[in-house]
Amino acid sequence: MASTTDQQDIPESPGEGFSPSEHSQCYSDMSDTEVQEPAGSPDFYSAKTSMASTPTTDYFPDSEEELYDDEPSDLPAIPINYNRGRRTSVSAESMAPSQDKDYVKIFIPKTPEQRKRIEASIANNFLFKNLDEEQYKDVIDAMVEKKVEQNEEIITQGGIGDFFYVVETGTFDVYVSKNGAAPELVHHYGAGGSFGELALMYNAPRAATVVATSDAVLWALDRVTFRRILMENTSRKRRMYESFLEEVPILVSLEPYERHKIADALESLYYEDNQLVIKQGDIGNNFYLIESGEARVTKVDDDGIEHELPGLNKGEYFGELALLNNKPRAVNIRAKGRLKVATLGKKAFVRLLGPVVDILKRNSDNYETITRSVQ
Numbered sequence: 001m002a003s004t005t006d007q008q009d010i011p012e013s014p015g016e017g018f019s020p021s022e023h024s025q026c027y028s029d030m031s032d033t034e035v036q037e038p039a040g041s042p043d044f045y046s047a048k049t050s051m052a053s054t055p056t057t058d059y060f061p062d063s064e065e066e067l068y069d070d071e072p073s074d075l076p077a078i079p080i081n082y083n084r085g086r087r088t089s090v091s092a093e094s095m096a097p098s099q100d101k102d103y104v105k106i107f108i109p110k111t112p113e114q115r116k117r118i119e120a121s122i123a124n125n126f127l128f129k130n131l132d133e134e135q136y137k138d139v140i141d142a143m144v145e146k147k148v149e150q151n152e153e154i155i156t157q158g159g160i161g162d163f164f165y166v167v168e169t170g171t172f173d174v175y176v177s178k179n180g181a182a183p184e185l186v187h188h189y190g191a192g193g194s195f196g197e198l199a200l201m202y203n204a205p206r207a208a209t210v211v212a213t214s215d216a217v218l219w220a221l222d223r224v225t226f227r228r229i230l231m232e233n234t235s236r237k238r239r240m241y242e243s244f245l246e247e248v249p250i251l252v253s254l255e256p257y258e259r260h261k262i263a264d265a266l267e268s269l270y271y272e273d274n275q276l277v278i279k280q281g282d283i284g285n286n287f288y289l290i291e292s293g294e295a296r297v298t299k300v301d302d303d304g305i306e307h308e309l310p311g312l313n314k315g316e317y318f319g320e321l322a323l324l325n326n327k328p329r330a331v332n333i334r335a336k337g338r339l340k341v342a343t344l345g346k347k348a349f350v351r352l353l354g355p356v357v358d359i360l361k362r363n364s365d366n367y368e369t370i371t372r373s374v375q
């Protein structure tokens with residue numbers, strides 16, 4: 001039987017798509033309710049742009065009031081503080097292909113070399129995971145290369161969302177100004193990063209300003225293609241993990257946006273009673289958060305005697321130690337009853353949990369005390 005422990009790294013790239021069969025008794029779960037889009041009407045985001053013509057209806061609001069028209073909406077709930085108290089526009093083009101007969105795929109000619117560069121830029125980006133062949137091709141066809149210079153402002157907070165961007169080369173800083181206060185630096189992006197999805201997902205003004213801190217190359221994806229192909233999966237995943245991540249004690253100090261990036265990277269796995277999740281001595285590749293159920297923790301001492309350690313419950317985490325210290329797994333972890341975990345691969349763990357590494361390290365000092373007390 002194939003190992004069900006984390007010896008098998010969970011891949012990050014779409015090419016290596018994580019499939020349930022790779023975990024013989026556990027499986028990933030992405031099921032959730034679908035995003036409901038109001039049908040039909042064009043909105044102010046069907047904007048003209050200097051970069052590419054999009055097959056959308058041109059419509060420009062005359063006033064701020066019209067921009068943030070307050071009608072009932074089925075759009076995904078916008079996370080607090082993304083639009084800084086402004087009301088969101090609610091009308092959006094239909095994303096259901098059957099209702100979207102006028103949609104014309106965007107095709108921007110590219111050299112094979114450009115296609116390769118796009119593929120490399122999106123290879124480790126979670127938003128591009130789980131696309132089928134046609135969707136993957138449509139996204140690449142629609143992308144536009146954008147060369148930018150150091151200090152160029154790509155996105156301005158409060159502005160209209162027209163494009164989503166993937167970074168091929170270069171670096172970017174993100175600033176957020178709250179309630180008219182001076183902008184604060186909140187984030188950096190480098191190669192493989194992506195930004196600009198929020199305004200497109202939520203029909204909201206740009207939530208942050210993004211400035212190039214070096215000369216850079218971006219690939220821009222128009223709003224319509226983003227919404228048709230990338231949005232559903234992204235918003236479903238973010239909603240799926242939103243309330244859970246808010247309640248995970250180790251993540252409370254993170255910004256809502258940082259939790260969203262974690263949600264993009266998580267995969268849910270199930271384990272049946274007594275099934276091994278982590279085997280003591282193995283190399284560690286994943287970090288785990290308990291979504292539901294309980295986990296048993298045991299440690300085998302030098303004489304081969306297995307000791308029971310305090311178990312873990314919903315909202316608690318495990319698997320960080322081997323990743324933090326590059327050491328073999330320190331204990332065995334098994335499901336106690338049915339266990340559901342959300343897991344991050346090593347690269348995502350390092351990238352996304354950077355802000356809480358000190359807390360993780362501090363907490364890990366307790367392990368020794370606990371272990372000593374049971375041996």
Ligand SMILES: Nc1ncnc2c1ncn2[C@@H]1O[C@@H]2COP(=O)(O)O[C@H]2[C@H]1O
Nearest residue numbers: 186187195196197198199206207208257
């Ligand atoms: N802390 C943050 N809050 C909001 N947006 C952020 C943050 N950090 C990075 N961003 C990105 O900056 C982008 C600005 O444009 P959008 O609001 O469309 O989407 C935003 C996110 O992709």
